[in-house]
Amino acid sequence: MTSNSTAKTLVKTFLRTPHSLKTKFQAKQLLAQFLKTQPYSPSSTSILISVYSNFNLLHPSLFLFNSLNSPPLLAWKSIIKCYANSGHFLNSLTCFVQMRSFGIYPVPNMFPFVLKACVFLKNLRLGESIHGCIIRLGLDFDLFTGNALLNMYAKFQSLQPNGGHKVFAFNVFDGMPKSDELCGTSAQEKGASIIQLDRMTKVLEMMPKRDVVSWNTVIAGNAQNGMYEEALRMVREMGNANMKPDSFTLSSVLPIFAEYVDVIKGKEIHGYAIRHWFDSDCYLASSLIDMYANCARIEDSCSVFNLLSKRDDISWNSIIAACVQNGVFDEGLKLFRQMLTAEVKPRDVTFSSIMPACAYLTTLHLGKQLHGYIIRGGFNDNMFIASSLVDMYAKCGNIKAARWIFNQMEHHDMVSWTAIIMGYALHGHAHDALLLFKQMEMDGVKPNYVSYIAVFTACSHAGLTEEAWRYFNSMSRNHGIKPGLEHYAAMADLLGRAGKLEEAYEFIGSMHIAPTGSIWSTLLSACRVHKNLELAEKVANEIFKVDPENVGAYVLMSNMYAAARRWKDAAKMRIFMKKKGIRKEPACSWIEVKNRVHTFISGDKSHPLYDRIFEALKDLLEQIEREGYIPDTNEDFHDVDEEQKKYMIFSHSERLALAFGLISTPAGTTIRITKNIRMGSVHAEIIGNRLKLKMMLRSKAIVARWPTMQQLAQMADSPNVTYWVDNHLLNCLAYCRYADHHVIMRTIM
Secondary structure (H helix, E strand, O other), X not given: OOHHHHHHHHHHHHHHOHHHOOOHHHHHHHHHHHHHHOOOOHHHHHHHHHHHHHOOOHHHHHHHHHOOOOOOHHHHHHHHHHHHHOOOHHHHHHHHHHHHHOOOOOOHHHHHHHHHHHHHOOOHHHHHHHHHHHHHOOOOXXXXXXXXXXHHHHHHHHOOOOOOOOOOOOOOOOOOOOOOOOOXXXXXXXXXXXXXXXXXXXXXHHOOOOOHHHHXXXXXXXXXXXXXXHHHHHHHHHHHOOOOOOHHHHHHHHHHHHHOOOHHHHHHHHHHHHHOOOOOOHHHHHHHHHHHHHOOOHHHHHHHHHOOOOOOHHHHHHHHHHHHHOOOHHHXXXXXXXXXXXXXXXXXXXXXXXXXXXXXXXXXXXXXXXXXXXXXXXXXXXHHHHHHHHHHHHHOOOHHHHHHHHHHOOOOOHHHHHHHHHHHHHOOOHHHHHHHHHHHHHOOOOOOHHHHHHHHHHHHHHOOHHHHHHHHHHHHHHHOOXXXXXXXXXXXXXXXXXXXXXXXXXXXXXXXXXXXXXXXXXXXXXXXXXXXXXXXXXXXXXXXXXXXXXXXXXXXXXXXXXXXXXXXXXHHHHHHHHHHOOOOOOOEEEEEEOXXXXXXXXXXXXXXXXXXXXXXXXXXXXXXXXXOOOOOOOOOOOOOOHHHHHHHHHHOXXXXXXXXXXXXXXXXXXXXXXXXXXXXXEEEEEOOOOEEEEEEOOOOOOEEEOOOHHHHHHHHOOOOOOOOOOOOOOOHHHHHHHHOOEEEEEEOO
16 A cells, blocks of 8 residues: 555545544644645535534634535534634624525524623624524523523623612522612613523523533623622522532622621531542632631631632732731732742733732831842733732832833723822822822723822821812712712821811711611820810720720720829729720831841830840930930820839830831831731920921821921921820930931731
């Protein structure tokens, strides 16, 4: 037998059994032998086109298809499929229309690719026309076509303005509560979503045969669009139809329980997955990690992750995001390093997840390393990552870098605008923040709930009471945003700082929602600043009604009694706390020097360099006292003499951290200190009476920028300079006069 006849036989064999071809290389070899040995035949050519379409080899498929004068049905089906799978959806639909114009009737397994093209082109009308064609041709009995229709209507449902509407559901197997609450969706949007839902449900009901894919498509479609009650009802119907849920079903249902923080039902799903050996599935594991994280069960999230034998990028991203969202920032950074060690390439969502950890811990050097990785990886054009970088640099004290990144972005969405506005607000640049807010509105970006929090933060830091009221009223009037607890808290804080305590008290009392202990605590702090003990007692009573375990309120009242020299009342408050088992969290500060974090606790002398730290503080205090600085001991609430109070301030954690930073770094180094409790407020005078520092850090998460020696010297000649610093950092700014350091202080509560 000659080699030519052998090749002919081999080609014929492959044409009879095209599925025996396993690689693209084999398919290309078949084409070469076919062109050499086979005479022209439309049927053989169509089979070869079908082979190529299975490997998504578009150009060879087109070459063969264009060689046919009258392509048969198999050739049309194959080229339509190849176009759709290659992302050329318009060409796929064009071929389908051309085929119909030639009077060729489609086969059932052609429609899934046509419907896929309709979805990606977001053309609902064309999809509906294709559905009508399927019904007229009597092809709606086909299982794969039915599943494709279900997927199409589910996807078009998600393209509605707000997806679907959320309804409340907590039980999977029991009766569901009756509710059609829209959660803010308009009636028009509700109608559009329900139409798609009805169509999807009708398609499912009309299907003569359904498989697990059919049920999963409907369940996932409803769940992804907020139709939680309907999704869970479908799960029960699936069970009634003797269909067992698979890992995809469970992955679709878990986000529902994550949304409603129902860890009991989430554990039921987890138990079912373990019993049916689904727990090793990466997608299901990622859903379990997200569910436990949303329920504040980070230990369970880590347990699910650690039990995975194979981890893909989705599972890594899920556990990193879970740690960061639950405040376990160090663990999140550690997992990110392990992900790189495991040679799993980070994606854009990875950087969006890990960047807040750098922002929260103010680890600027690590944030810069991540920024470099982002640039090298080509992710710097990603809008979400850029917004995370803006937030990180702003919170780490580098507002100039944050603004530079913001300016480099081609497009700005609500997240990026809010990040830069909040950054300027936290840095005390209130007018710049408000100017950016106006620019955002002029660019056609509609403000949202969070952006108004940034605006009120800016107004609060600058004492812009009238502007804040104007924005507060326009929020609901012009944009339909109902004020939330955060907005009320910011306004109460603003009024308290402005000394309008009675107005703040009436404002909180007139809220349309019940005020929480934290909002009342804002006013209580203002009462302490302005030494209004009478109102403070009224506010404290309100706090104890709604939050009897509020540690801060007890401490503040005890301190205010002590400041008023009402030592018996202060002692009673402390004794009451002791009886109730209420303990104040010890103040803790930490500073990063040479890539190592050093932690300091108030009164702690365990640091190896404590003696040098104490001597540095003592020397600096003596130097600034010679300059005319008088320590303000009124805010030290111990019943001891003034001299003892003066030296007790050495034990404050942030002072120890600052002194350590000064003796451990060269002049000009930026010192970043992170503190675990909210900062209070007090007045101090530095260099005689020339520079008055009003120390009123009013936010729980704020960066205070400290001037260098040159800036301090310039400000010293200004009679009415206001600068935000911390009450326990009484003399730290003056210390910098001798060290020429730039200090950034941040609380994490």
